[in-house]
Structure formats: C-alpha cells, structure tokens
Amino acid sequence: MTTLLNILWLGLKEIRSLLCDLVMVLFVLYAFTLAIYVQATGTSSEVNNASISFVDEDGSALSKELINAFYPPRFQVPELIAASEVEEAMDKGLFMFVVIIPPMFESDLRADQQPDIQLNIDATAMQQAGIGSNYIKNIINDRIASFLSRTDVTPPQPINLVVRRLFNPNGESSWFKSVVAIINQISLLTIVLCGAAVIREREHGTLEHLLVMPLTSFEIAMAKVWANGLVILIATGLSLFLVVMKALQVPFAGSIVLWFCGVILYLFFTTALGLFLGTISRSMAQFALLIMLVIIVIQLLSGGSTPVESQPQWLQRMTYLLPSRHFVSFSQVIIYRGGGISAVWSQFLIVGGVGLGFFVYSMALFRKSIAVTK
Numbered sequence: 001m002t003t004l005l006n007i008l009w010l011g012l013k014e015i016r017s018l019l020c021d022l023v024m025v026l027f028v029l030y031a032f033t034l035a036i037y038v039q040a041t042g043t044s045s046e047v048n049n050a051s052i053s054f055v056d057e058d059g060s061a062l063s064k065e066l067i068n069a070f071y072p073p074r075f076q077v078p079e080l081i082a083a084s085e086v087e088e089a090m091d092k093g094l095f096m097f098v099v100i101i102p103p104m105f106e107s108d109l110r111a112d113q114q115p116d117i118q119l120n121i122d123a124t125a126m127q128q129a130g131i132g133s134n135y136i137k138n139i140i141n142d143r144i145a146s147f148l149s150r151t152d153v154t155p156p157q158p159i160n161l162v163v164r165r166l167f168n169p170n171g172e173s174s175w176f177k178s179v180v181a182i183i184n185q186i187s188l189l190t191i192v193l194c195g196a197a198v199i200r201e202r203e204h205g206t207l208e209h210l211l212v213m214p215l216t217s218f219e220i221a222m223a224k225v226w227a228n229g230l231v232i233l234i235a236t237g238l239s240l241f242l243v244v245m246k247a248l249q250v251p252f253a254g255s256i257v258l259w260f261c262g263v264i265l266y267l268f269f270t271t272a273l274g275l276f277l278g279t280i281s282r283s284m285a286q287f288a289l290l291i292m293l294v295i296i297v298i299q300l301l302s303g304g305s306t307p308v309e310s311q312p313q314w315l316q317r318m319t320y321l322l323p324s325r326h327f328v329s330f331s332q333v334i335i336y337r338g339g340g341i342s343a344v345w346s347q348f349l350i351v352g353g354v355g356l357g358f359f360v361y362s363m364a365l366f367r368k369s370i371a372v373t374k
Helices: 002-020 022-032 034-041 061-068 083-091 105-110 126-149 173-204 206-211 217-247 256-280 284-300 313-321 323-335 341-373
Strands: 052-056 097-101 118-121
Touching (some): 002 173, 002 217, 022 217, 034 173, 052 061, 052 083, 061 097, 061 105, 061 126, 083 097, 097 126, 173 323, 217 256, 256 284, 256 323, 323 341
Parallel strands (some): 052 097
Antiparallel strands (some): 097 118
C-alpha cells in the first residue's frame, strides 16, 4: 500500500512539474491539435488545383472542347500559351502540365490518321504528376470519343466493372492521415515526456533529493511512466474526438474503448523507450539526437507512411517485433474496418508482450543507473 501511495504522489509531482513547463505544455497542445489538422489537410494524394496550359496549334472546335474539359477543383482554369513559351514556362515551374495540340488535329482525326497529342509533365511533383497524367488521358479520350460518335451517350461495354471502395468510399486522404498523425504523435510525445522527465531530474539535481528519501527506483520510474502516460492518453482522447471526429469528420467504425485499450498497451513500449533513452542520455541535447534517430525508424517502418508489404522482405521480418507496426495495423482494423477483439487479439498480444519485455529491461537499466548514482 505504501508503494502505491508513493507512486501516486510522485506521479502527481510529475504532472505538476509538466504543467509548470509552459513550453512543453504548448508543444503537447500543438502536437495533438494543429499539427494533426495540418498534416491531415495540408497535403493530399489527389490531384487538386493543378496548373495546366494548352498550346492550341489547331484552333478547331474539338481543340477548344478539349480545353474547356479542364476546370476546378481538380485543375486550374487552363491558360493558352505559344509553343515557343513552353520550355521557359516549364523551367520556371509555372505549369505542372502543358498539353500541345498539333495543327490539323481534328481533320487528321476525322481521317483516321491517329494524330498525337503531346503532354509535358513537371515530374518534380511526383505523386500529383503521375495521378494527374491519368486524369488528363482519360478526360481527353472521353471527349474525343464523344466528339467522334456525335453523342455523349457511352456505348455499352462487353463487361460491366463494378468498383466498390471499402472503408473510404470517396478516397479522402484526411481520413487516413489524421489517424496516422495521432499514432505518430503518441510515439513521439510519450518518448519525449518520459525521457525528458528523467533528464530534468538529473540536470536540476532533484534526483539526488529523491534518492535520500525512502523511495525505490521502481517507485520513481513508475511514477514517471503513469503520469506522462496519462497526459498522453488524455491528449489522445481529446484529439480524437475534437480534431479527428469533429473537425475532420472522420468516421470511427469500430469500438473506441477497444482502440484505447490498444493505446494503453502501446504506451508500455513508448514509455519504456523514453525511460531507456532518458537513462542512457547524459544531457538534453544528447537525448534530442537519439530521439531523431529512433522516432524516424519507428514512424517509417510502422506502415503509416508506406505499406509494410512494399518494404523488402528482410525488413518486413525485422519489423515484425516492432510494436508501432502492429499499433498502426490494429488501429486501421478497428477504426476503418470496424474489427473486434477477434480480429486484433494477436496484434494486441505482440504489442503487449514486446512492450512489457522492453519495459522490464528499461526498469532494470534505470534501477542500475540509480544504484550507480547512489
């Protein structure tokens, strides 16, 4: 009972210490609000407001119809430029796409001569350039087919391909990016808060004060873990309800309680990692450098940035014991697909097992560090 009370009061001390650190409080607020909103809406995998221009050397009714087929929000209003201006405009980055319609285009098309249309692409914007080229190709082919058939009615096809986009019918990238942003912030902020708490005690000299008190290293470490973990858990809940579900209108298909159970399991790993980095670091600058090395690996290999299946086979096998990979996986199952405990229990088991094992190791290392300090 005494141990639990010591952990409780030490944890409350940690929370008060965190609340007195204005910079850290503002950082947590920013990370779970504005940073998530900007990451979800600031970039998009869809073509949006792409700049396009046309070189119309034909001047026919068909060429004008092709130009009028491009309009917002996918594309900006097309601009007409001369052929001599194409190279300079592309060099300056004025347009992402430049379509050149050759002379006698309509008459050659009517004569079944299959004329060429040149599409120049600024591929420095790789994702939008690739998707946008397919958009342009489909739009032009559709308009030419309608023009030649003298009707907008599409002739019947040999097959009827029915496409069903599950879990995200409109392809909204913010639905996926907002949840991935929360997962990344949980990883980053938990490590930062736990590690910084250990280093702050050492740099301010309060760790020596704790050592002369009737406290064990287990009580000191557990107080930091539950206090900082609770702060992250509350921030995650507020971010999920206020930013993701309310502001971004992202639906939550599964059980919120089940997902938060998974978050708690994942916090065992991230708090242990923060405790580990804070123990081996001798200064806040060294701790910051270690975080950059660790957090990049955790985020890139988790499957949030790129699917795990697209990684090399040897790397996939290495990431199997990485809790962040399973955290992203069961989050997608619960949030998007509405899966229950039967669909995620194995991932829960891996996250809990690896997290608990690393937690025990970090506690032993912290205890050893305290013994050396004494």
